[in-house]
Amino acid sequence: xxxVTQTPKFRILKIGQSMTLQCTQDMNHNYMYWYRQDxxxxxxxxxxSVGAGITDKGEVPNGYNVSRSTTEDFPLxxxxxxxxxxxxxxxxxxxxxxxxPTDTQYFGPGTRLTVL
Amino acid sequence: AQKxxxxxxxxxxxxxxxxxxxxxxxxxxxSYGLFWYKQPSSxxxxxxxxxxxxxxxxxTEGRYSLNFQKARKSANLVISASQLGDSAMYFCAMTEALxxxxxxxxxxxxxxxxxx
Numbered sequence: 071x072x073x074v075t076q077t078p079k080f081r082i083l084k085i086g087q088s089m090t091l092q093c094t095q096d097m098n099h100n101y102m103y104w105y106r107q108d109x110x111x112x113x114x115x116x117x118x119s120v121g122a123g124i125t126d127k128g129e130v131p132n133g134y135n136v137s138r139s140t141t142e143d144f145p146l147x148x149x150x151x152x153x154x155x156x157x158x159x160x161x162x163x164x165x166x167x168x169x170x171p172t173d174t175q176y177f178g179p180g181t182r183l184t185v186l
Numbered sequence: 187a188q189k190x191x192x193x194x195x196x197x198x199x200x201x202x203x204x205x206x207x208x209x210x211x212x213x214x215x216x217s218y219g220l221f222w223y224k225q226p227s228s229x230x231x232x233x234x235x236x237x238x239x240x241x242x243x244x245x246t247e248g249r250y251s252l253n254f255q256k257a258r259k260s261a262n263l264v265i266s267a268s269q270l271g272d273s274a275m276y277f278c279a280m281t282e283a284l285x286x287x288x289x290x291x292x293x294x295x296x297x298x299x300x301x302x
Contacts, residue, residue, distance in 0.1 A: 101288055112190075112277055112292035113231075120287050128289065160231060164288055173281070173288050174221065177231035 071096050074178035076161050082184045083151040091146040091181050093161030101164040102144040103128075103175065104136065106157040113160060119144055151185045158182050188212065189291035190278050196297045199268045206253070207263040207296045209278030215239075217283035220261040221290070222252065225275040234276075237261060268300045 074095045083089055095102065100121045105113040105128075115128030119138040133155055135147040144163075148155060162175040191210045199205035211220065222234040237245045237252045245252040253262040261280075265272055278293045 112294045118287045180229050
């Protein structure tokens with residue numbers, strides 16, 4: 071299993087541009103998540119999904135959109151990029167039948183995004 | 187209120203010594219999970235150890251143990267026999283059973299440096 075994969079690894083955007091961060095997992099996990107990590111800080115939840123076709127906002131959703139058309143994929147869309155969105159973005163997934171406190175989240179390697 | 191508090195921004199430990207990284211949490215749920223993740227300089231998030239709120243014994247995973255004091259709402263990570271490769275950021279996280287989607291709340295992290 072590849073686990074959770076993210077592309078691209080690095081990206082530089084100009085203010086106002088748009089892009090999609092890709093996330094794929096091959097562990098058949100129902101639950102998937104997008105986090106951002108600002109320098110020297112912990113992770114903050116942007117959006118999450120409990121299954122295909124179901125998404126919900128996390129703590130910091132403004133400026134982002136997500137979709138979940140398949141179990142495997144959970145892309146994050148940035149519209150009208152702003153310097154405040156410069157961050158490292160992590161995708162994660164957790165065990166099928168999640169919702170229990172035992173469900174460890176497994177993380178992708180991250181995407182480092184800079185908006186200039 | 188912060189769900190997870192890590193009060194040690196940086197810690198130093200001598201190689202082969204033990205070190206304790208502090209974590210306190212805030213929840214009114216009876217059922218919750220506590221996690222520790224390691225983030226080396228390469229950036230990935232590595233799961234280390236899990237403790238469930240109903241677990242009576244402290245969790246252990248190799249050189250890692252979690253000192254769980256429920257009444258104090260603390261979940262400190264103890265690393266025994268520190269190694270140079272333990273130098274990294276360490277994040278404490280919590281999930282609550284009543285929270286939709288098994289959302290994780292992360293602390294701000296502790297940077298651990300192991301000195302040879």
